[in-house]
Amino acid sequence: MGRKGKRILIVGSGGREHALAWAVARSPEVEAVYVAPGNAGTSWPAAPAPERKRPRAPASSIPIAAEDVEHLLAFAREQTIDLTIVGPEAPLALGIVNAFQAAGLRIFGPTQEAARIETSKAFAKDLMRASGIPTADYRVFHDLEAALRYVRRRPGPLVVKASGLAGGKGAFVCETREEAEAALIRIMHERIFGEAGETVVIEERLEGRELSLLALVDGQTVQPLLPARDHKRLWDGDRGPNTGGMGAYAPTPDVAPNDLDRMVRTILQPAVEAMARRGTPFVGVLYAGLMLTAQGPYVLEFNARFGDPEAQAILPLLESDLLEAIEACLEGRLGRVNLGWRPGACATVVLAAPGYPGPVPKGLPILGLEEAERMDDVWVFHAGTARRDGRVVTAGGRVLAISAWGPDPRTAADRAYAAVSRIHFEGMQFRQDIGRACPP
Incomplete structure (x- = not known):
């Protein structure tokens, strides 16, 4: 019996990947969706017809880590995956797109070289400056002492950023010189982000x-x-x-x-x-x-x-x-x-x-x-x-x-x-002001 449609692999385990799997599974061209490694929500049965809430194609979680490029590639070959969609930044930084392309497999996401626009903030800032793209004034540092000297003579609030990937937590918005110095020490000396903090970007703080x-x-x-x-x-x-x-x-x-x-x-x-x-x-x-x-x-x-x-x-x-x-x-x-x-x-x-x-x-x-x-x-x-x-x-x-x-x-x-209000788990944290400042 021949295949009815396309098989899609989503790489990642977060809410973004659940949303991507849900959206792709609504397509009438899709036979099955796999999410690696997925989570408790990324498996569901087939539905007779797509609805706003329930997609047509079934989905399954696959126990392969998002950074395990070798085994993801092997899975895509074994299951004759028609298209892989990369969710998080870490596999992009590892060159998953390059590896799949070299194997002749279709994959959606930038190559390792193109992903530098995210994986190196220093690269991105230099690209913006060279291309006339509006961005905050900045300096790049590879040495802690040089960076500390700079913030000690730079007036005004600053933002200190680890240049590499830090899970969205690598930027420190600093009101004072002391806060900027503390951020530099945490990133470059204490190495809280590991290699991602070997280079830092220090930029003026924008308001808006x-x-x-x-x-x-x-x-x-x-x-x-x-x-x-x-x-x-x-x-x-x-x-x-x-x-x-x-x-x-x-x-x-x-x-x-x-x-x-x-x-x-x-x-x-x-x-x-x-x-x-x-x-x-x-x-x-x-x-x-x-x-x-x-x-x-x-x-x-x-x-x-x-x-x-x-x-x-x-x-x-x-x-x-x-x-x-x-x-x-x-x-x-x-x-x-x-x-x-x-x-x-x-x-x-x-x-x-x-x-x-x-x-x-x-x-x-x-x-x-x-x-x-x-x-x-x-x-x-x-x-x-x-x-x-x-x-x-x-x-x-x-x-x-x-x-x-x-x-x-x-x-x-x-x-x-x-x-x-209907969901509960011990110690649950959430903000109560998302979207509520907007006019009705």
């Missing part, structure tokens, strides 16, 4: 509203997704330590269509063209973390993949076939694809384990998932979860991402929080 602008890219053409706003700090009012992201909503009402066009023209397109000129064309999702200042948008950082939790807020609004758009990127025909979006907004609230963003306990039972999942226009995306003795338990820092649709961000947020 942050924005996440993600786009599909086929090496030349840029197709923006809905603008989103992510909340990195642990506590309400953007206070507390940085995290991988405590919630997001999309679209943002303070970004008009002409603003979006300008950002694509002055930021995303120049970056894509610069990567092509370097001989490392970018194919995948390019994510610009922006600050909307009084002087216009400035780039805080580039990422080389879907954001988390931005993906969980954007993908429920996508009416188009995600697989079709991804294949257009791989085939260099993205310019002929028009993305369709559901009117309204989506808000995502992240539920974190006690102790996050530091060490967290694992194995805490999670209650109320079924009740939340039954709610209309609510999606429960798993992240740090696992199954133990038939129960879903915590298995990481960010445990769940609860997304909800509404006609506007505030209504969407209220629905998301109504779903959150």
Whole structure:
């Protein structure tokens, strides 16, 4: 009996990967989805027809780590996977795309060389400066003493960043010189991020509203997704330590269509063209973390993949076939694809384990998932979860991402929080202000 459709492999284990698997499994071209390593939410049976909440194709979690490129490649060969989609940054940094391409397998994501736009903040800042892309004034340091001397004579608030990958936690927003010195010592002397902190970027602190602008890219053409706003700090009012992201909503009402066009023209397109000129064309999702200042948008950082939790807020609004758009990127025909979006907004609230963003306990039972999942226009995306003795338990820092649709961000947020109220695990942390500052 012949195959009915395509087999898709999603690499990663977080809420982003659950959302990607859910979105891809809605495509009528898909026969089965595999998520490696996945989580407690990334396995489900086939459905007779796609719905807003339940995709058509079945999904299965595969116990292969996202960084285990060799075994992922072997699995893709053995299962005749038609397309692999990379979620997190770590396998991109390891060259998973290069390895799959060398084996003649289709994979969506930038090569190791193109992923440097995320894996080296120093590289990205230099690229922005050379391409005229607006970004904060900065200096790059490889030596702790030189960096300390610089901050001691530099007035004003600064941001100190580990240049390499630090799980979204490598940036320190410093109000005082003492805070900047302490950040440098933690990164370069105490090596809290290991090799990722051997080089640091010190930049001026910008004031304004942050924005996440993600786009599909086929090496030349840029197709923006809905603008989103992510909340990195642990506590309400953007206070507390940085995290991988405590919630997001999309679209943002303070970004008009002409603003979006300008950002694509002055930021995303120049970056894509610069990567092509370097001989490392970018194919995948390019994510610009922006600050909307009084002087216009400035780039805080580039990422080389879907954001988390931005993906969980954007993908429920996508009416188009995600697989079709991804294949257009791989085939260099993205310019002929028009993305369709559901009117309204989506808000995502992240539920974190006690102790996050530091060490967290694992194995805490999670209650109320079924009740939340039954709610209309609510999606429960798993992240740090696992199954133990038939129960879903915590298995990481960010445990769940609860997304909800509404006609506007505030209504969407209220629905998301109504779903959150049905879920419980010991020490559960979450912000209570995601999307609620927006006008109705």
